[in-house]
Amino acid sequence: MEKLPRKWQARWIDPELPHDPDQKQPASYLRRRFTVEKPGSACLYITCHGLYSAFLNGTRVGDFVLAPGTGDYKKRLTVQRYDVTRLLKAGENELLVILGDGWYRGGVGIDGLRNYYGSDLALLCQLEMDGTPILCSDEAWEASQQGPIRENDLEIGECYDARMETVTGWHGVTARDFGFDNLAATESVPILEQERFDGRITQTPNGETVIDFGQNLAGYAALRVTAKAGQKITLWHGETLDENGNFTQANYAPGWRNQSGGIPQKIEYICKDGLNEYKPSFAIFGFRYAKIETETDLADARFTAIAVYSHMPQVGFFSCGNEDVNQLVRNSLWSMRSNFCDVPTDCPTRERAGWTGDAALFAPTAVYLADCLPILRKWLGECRLAQHENGLIENIAPVNDSRNQMSLMLQGSAGWGDACVLVPWALYQAYGDKTILEENYDMMVRWLAFCENRARQQTRPQNENNPWKEYLADQGFHFGEWCQPGVDNTEAMRKNAMEGAPEVATAYYFRSAALLAKIAEILGKPEDASRYAQIAENAKKAYRFCCLKDGRIVSDRQCEYVRPIAFGLLDGAENQQAADELNRMVIGNGYHLNTGFLSTPDLCRVLADYGHADTAYRLLLQEDCPGWLYEVKRGATTIWETWDGVRPDGTVHDSLNHYSYGAICGWLFGGVCGIQLEAGRLTLRPCPHPSLDHAEAKWLSPVGEIRSEWRYENEKVSMRFAVPIPAEIILPDGRKHQVKAGAYSYEISL
Numbered sequence: 001m002e003k004l005p006r007k008w009q010a011r012w013i014d015p016e017l018p019h020d021p022d023q024k025q026p027a028s029y030l031r032r033r034f035t036v037e038k039p040g041s042a043c044l045y046i047t048c049h050g051l052y053s054a055f056l057n058g059t060r061v062g063d064f065v066l067a068p069g070t071g072d073y074k075k076r077l078t079v080q081r082y083d084v085t086r087l088l089k090a091g092e093n094e095l096l097v098i099l100g101d102g103w104y105r106g107g108v109g110i111d112g113l114r115n116y117y118g119s120d121l122a123l124l125c126q127l128e129m130d131g132t133p134i135l136c137s138d139e140a141w142e143a144s145q146q147g148p149i150r151e152n153d154l155e156i157g158e159c160y161d162a163r164m165e166t167v168t169g170w171h172g173v174t175a176r177d178f179g180f181d182n183l184a185a186t187e188s189v190p191i192l193e194q195e196r197f198d199g200r201i202t203q204t205p206n207g208e209t210v211i212d213f214g215q216n217l218a219g220y221a222a223l224r225v226t227a228k229a230g231q232k233i234t235l236w237h238g239e240t241l242d243e244n245g246n247f248t249q250a251n252y253a254p255g256w257r258n259q260s261g262g263i264p265q266k267i268e269y270i271c272k273d274g275l276n277e278y279k280p281s282f283a284i285f286g287f288r289y290a291k292i293e294t295e296t297d298l299a300d301a302r303f304t305a306i307a308v309y310s311h312m313p314q315v316g317f318f319s320c321g322n323e324d325v326n327q328l329v330r331n332s333l334w335s336m337r338s339n340f341c342d343v344p345t346d347c348p349t350r351e352r353a354g355w356t357g358d359a360a361l362f363a364p365t366a367v368y369l370a371d372c373l374p375i376l377r378k379w380l381g382e383c384r385l386a387q388h389e390n391g392l393i394e395n396i397a398p399v400n401d402s403r404n405q406m407s408l409m410l411q412g413s414a415g416w417g418d419a420c421v422l423v424p425w426a427l428y429q430a431y432g433d434k435t436i437l438e439e440n441y442d443m444m445v446r447w448l449a450f451c452e453n454r455a456r457q458q459t460r461p462q463n464e465n466n467p468w469k470e471y472l473a474d475q476g477f478h479f480g481e482w483c484q485p486g487v488d489n490t491e492a493m494r495k496n497a498m499e500g501a502p503e504v505a506t507a508y509y510f511r512s513a514a515l516l517a518k519i520a521e522i523l524g525k526p527e528d529a530s531r532y533a534q535i536a537e538n539a540k541k542a543y544r545f546c547c548l549k550d551g552r553i554v555s556d557r558q559c560e561y562v563r564p565i566a567f568g569l570l571d572g573a574e575n576q577q578a579a580d581e582l583n584r585m586v587i588g589n590g591y592h593l594n595t596g597f598l599s600t601p602d603l604c605r606v607l608a609d610y611g612h613a614d615t616a617y618r619l620l621l622q623e624d625c626p627g628w629l630y631e632v633k634r635g636a637t638t639i640w641e642t643w644d645g646v647r648p649d650g651t652v653h654d655s656l657n658h659y660s661y662g663a664i665c666g667w668l669f670g671g672v673c674g675i676q677l678e679a680g681r682l683t684l685r686p687c688p689h690p691s692l693d694h695a696e697a698k699w700l701s702p703v704g705e706i707r708s709e710w711r712y713e714n715e716k717v718s719m720r721f722a723v724p725i726p727a728e729i730i731l732p733d734g735r736k737h738q739v740k741a742g743a744y745s746y747e748i749s750l
Contacts, residue, residue, distance in 0.1 A: 003081060004079055004185050005045050005128065005133070008124075009126060009136045010045075010124055010126040010138065011124075011137055011139075011175045012175065013123050013124075013137045013141055014120055014122050014176045015028035015030050015099060015121060015122075015141075015144075015145075015173050016028055016120070016121055017145070021119035022115075025121075025145065026147065026149060026150050027098055027147060027152055027281070028121050028143055029096065029098055029143060029144045030141050030143045031094060031095065031096045031097075031142060031143075032095050032135060032141045033092060033093070034092075034095070034134065035091060035092055035093070036089070036129070036134065037090065039090060040085070041083075041085050041129065041130055042083070042084050042085045042088050042127065042128065042134075043081055044061060044081070044082045044084045044127050044128075045126045045127075045128070046061075046079065046080055046125040047079040047080065047124050047183065048121070048122060048123050049178070050099045050102045050105060050121045051101070051103075051104075052067055052068070052099055053281055054095065054096070054098075056093065056095050057089060057093055057094060061084060061087065062080065062190070063190065063192055063193070064191060065192060065193055066102065066154075066191045066282070066284070066341070067190070067191070068080055068186075069190075069191065071103075072385045072398040072399065073103075073104060074182065076382075077182050078185070078187075078188075079183050079184070080186050081186070095125075098281065099121045099122075099123060100149065100152040100282030102154060103117075104118060105117065105118060105120070106155070106156075106282075108352070108400045109351065110350075110353055110396075110400075111257070111401060112155060112156075112263070113401075116400060120176070122176055124178075124183075138175065139172065142170045142171060143173050144167050144168065144170045147167040148160050148161050148163075148164045148167075149281060150164075152280075152282040152283055153282075154283055154352075155263055155352065156263065156264055156283070157266035158281070158282060159267075159269075159270075160267070160268070162270060162271055162272035162276055163229055163270060163271075163272050165272070187378060187381075188310070188342065188375060188377070188378035189310050189311040189312070189374045191308060192308070192310070194219075194306075194307045195215075195217075195307040196304050196305065197214055197215050198213075198302070198303075198304055199221070199290070199302075200213075204245055204246045205244055205246060206244070208246060208247055209292045210247050211235075211290045211291075211303050212289055213287070213288055213289070213290070215307075216239055216240075216334065216636075216637045216656060217286075217287070217305060217334060217337070218285070218339070218348035218657070219308035219309075220267075220279055220308065221235060221279070221303050222277070222303070223235075223276070223278050223279075223302070224276070224277050224301065224304075225275075225276050225296060225301040226275055226300060227273075227274075227276055227296045228296075229272050229273040230270065231271040231294065232268065232269065232270050232271070233268075233269045233292065233296055234266065234269075235290045236249065236264060236290065236291040236293075237285040237286075237290050238287055238290075238291070239251060239286060239287060239289070239349065239655075239656040239657060240652050240656055242651070243649055243651050243652075247291040249262075249265070250653070251652040251655065251656060252347070252654070252656075257350070263350060265286070265287065265349065279306065284341070285349070286338060286657050288637065307337060309337045309340050310341060312340055312370040312371055312375060313371050314370050315369070315371050315700040315701070316368040316369045316669060316697070316699050317697070317698040318668050320672075320692040320693070320694060320695040320696070321693030321694045322691070324629045324633070325629070327632050327637075328629065328632055328664070329665055331636055331638050332365070332369065332663075334638045334657075335662050336362075336369055338638060338657050339657070339658070339659050340366075340370075340372060340375050342375065343375065343382060343398070344358065344359045344362075344376065344659075345358075346655070346660075347641065349655055350655055353401075354382065354396055354397045354398060355416070356383065356394070356416040356417060356419035356420075357419065357598070358658070358660050359379065359423055360422040360423055361422075361597065361660060361663055363422065363426035364601070364666050364670075365662065365663045365666035366659075367426060367429075367431075368430075368665065368666060368669040368670070368699060369665065373430075376427060377436060379397065380420070380423060380424060380439070380443075382398045383420055384442075384443045386398060387420075387443055387446060390450055391449045391451075393412065393418075393419070393420050393443075393447050393450075394411055394417075409477060411477065412450065412476055413476075414478045414505035414507075414508040415479070415598045416479065417447055417450075418511065418512045420440060420443045420444055421447065421448075421516060422511075424437055424440045425437075425519070429677065430677060430701070432679045437519050437523060441520075441523060444512070444519065445528075448512060448532065448535070451512070454473065454476050455471055455509065460474045466542055466545050466546055468538050468541045468542035469542065470542075471538040471539040472542040472546055473505035473506045473509045473539075474500035475500060476505070477496070478500070480492055480496045481596035481599065483596045483597045483641075483642060484596035484597075485593070485596075485643060486594055502546050503546070503563075504563070506539055506543040507563050507567055510539040513532045513533075513536035513539055514567075516532040517529045517531075517532035517536060520532060543569055547564070551571075552574075553578050557595075558585055558593060558603065559599040561578050561579070561581060561606075562582065562595060562606050563602070564578065565578055565579060565582075565610070566599070566605070576610055576611075579606060579607065579610030583607060583615050591622055592622060592627060593626055594626070597660060600663070601663035601664065603616075603619065604616040604617075604620060604667045605666075605670070607619070608667075608671055616667075617691045618691075620664065620667075621691060625644045628661070628664055634646050638656060639657070639658055639659055639660070640655070640656050640658060641654040641655040641656070642654045668695075672692070673709070674708055677701055677702075677706075682703065682723060682727035683727065683729075684708050684721050684728070685730040686731075688710040688712070688719075690712050693712055694712065695709070697709075701724075706723055706724065707720070707721060707722040708721050715750050716747050716748060717732070718745070719731070719746045721739075721743065722743045722744075723739065723742065727739055729744065729746075731746055731748060732748060733748050
């Protein structure tokens with residue numbers, strides 16, 4: 001955790017001259033020269049309205065891309081602290097800061113709204129040496145808008161004129177009284193430039209010049225080209241090619257955004273004479289391809305895609321005998337990387353919104369793949385800031401929609417709001433640190449109070465005879481299962497609005513109450529634990545009366561079998577009975593799923609846990625749509641938002657970089673290889689199957705490196721495990737072994 005200065009002597013300074021706030025402005029350049037007699041230990045505290053890049057004596061300060069990051073700036077704006085001791089020199093020094101629009105006033109969210117937090121740019125910085133301020137942002141600084149970055153927007157793109165790299169037109173700055181109350185020390189990790197991919201220049205059937213970087217990612221492209229002054233290079237970034245093999249942006253260009261200019265993901269670069277080297281400063285895109293428009297000779301040009309995401313080392317590694325499944329894991333990891341940019345978002349193109357539902361269902365998988373605790377912890381802080389007085393949790397955090405009547409009505413959805421309980425619980429299970437529960441306990445309690453009040457307020461006429469109707473969640477807005485194959489989302493939303501969604505909403509009411517009872521017990525709050533356990537029990541009774549008939553599920557949708565089994569809403573033999581019926585439904589559907597957004601992560605696990613591993617593996621390996629390997633067979637390098645993002649005829653729609661359905665990887669680690677960590681208690685319970693031949697998972701977990709491997713050979717299954725702490729190993733034949741830290745091998749005859 002970084003610290004703030006003991007006292008701010010710096011002032012907020014506005015670098016811009018009066019202008020129309022509705023017009024896009026060039027980036028602002030600010031500078032201050034100062035003298036140091038004898039350099040000592042030095043640190044720079046800095047933040048801004050917008051985004052900043054700071055340079056001390058010509059060297060970039062730190063490696064944080066898109067600093068200071070995102071968030072609800074009105075409530076919390078983070079300050080970074082950099083050690084700049086090695087950058088100072090005796091004599092004259094210069095601190096140069098470039099400011100761009102960023103999340104503060106650039107296009108953000110579903111609607112691409114501008115000036116969301118304000119129409120200004122402003123800088124606050126304080127350079128201290130040996131604890132004493134030696135340079136502060138104040139009226140002595142000078143600024144210019146006559147630098148090379150002529151326009152910038154995180155979503156839309158950047159215009160750069162290399163002929164203006166010698167900045168001119170310096171003028172004074174204006175001190176502004178923005179205050180310091182919303183400032184907070186950085187508690188998360190920086191956004192960084194990470195993997196690089198060289199581009200391959202190709203010609204499409206319609207004659208366009210397109211670069212293929214080979215990997216869909218979030219970031220930007222760097223260029224290196226020799227050119228003449230005034231020549232222009234325009235890059236349009238897209239995720240895929242269309243059905244004819246031509247460049248397209250159609251899959252992430254919704255109609256309402258097109259009315260305001262769309263999402264061009266565009267770079268306009270005007271060359272200087274000779275060698276030109278450039279990468280964007282204040283824009284990132286979701287792309288695999290870039291279309292080039294230029295008269296410049298590209299014979300010696302080089303284009304490199306640079307992935308940009310939060311510092312998040314990979315900790316989970318999986319491989320098996322099916323290369324398509326291995327690619328599926330890589331795709332899941334890349335969609336996670338593409339969307340964990342300071343906070344988890346749904347896609348890096350169309351919305352870039354911190355949807356709570358996405359994070360809730362993916363968090364148990366995310367902890368296997370990468371060390372994501374700092375990012376999810378920061379995001380939970382944004383959820384707390386966005387929570388309403390009545391306890392409602394916004395569907396998106398940080399909030400970045402238009403706040404019109406419709407957007408305010410569509411809040412508090414079950415499965416989305418419950419992220420405030422589900423995500424901390426997933427982090428606690430993996431990391432075993434009660435701090436994450438303590439930090440978010442008040443938010444959870446208030447959310448449950450909101451759910452409780454909503455359930456009690458009113459009951460729809462068709463549910464009035466439910467003896468536990470006060471615990472039946474059939475009011476309010478809910479997305480429901482969302483994105484079920486064969487179900488129209490718009491019609492589903494209309495139906496939910498008219499009839500409610502008691503099956504989904506009551507199940508999540510039970511789930512969150514039951515978990516909150518456990519959390520209260522862990523935190524030493526026995527009275528709370530008892531109260532929430534009772535709420536959970538009553539919600540379970542309300543659910544069963546509403547959704548079961550004589551203890552049986554009656555539905556033609558797989559999700560309504562998966563959810564009650566996964567959440568614990570059934571009793572005893574009812575679970576096996578429901579799992580058997582689910583198995584028959586999947587087989588009857590040609591081994592295709594028809595689960596949607598919420599229950600798909602649990603589908604294979606539920607089947608395998610109740611004796612239907614054959615069906616679970618058939619689903620995993622399904623190559624037709626809907627199925628996880630359909631997109632792999634179509635050449636995907638990330639997870640798609642919808643199962644048919646590229647249809648069999650080649651037409652494209654929706655985002656091709658959503659991590660949600662990558663949650664299947666949680667089952668690969670926790671089911672196929674059986675690595676299950678619950679707050680420091682380690683169990684290995686693999687579920688081998690000959691369809692993969694072999695599988696191996698390595699998890700650099702918070703308790704140490706865990707390995708689980710199985711292989712079919714010579715009429716037997718051989719298994720090897722390595723555990724860093726005492727663990728229970730449960731073999732597929734039911735044998736159990738309590739083991740100490742170490743390596744172990746077992747065999748099962750077929």
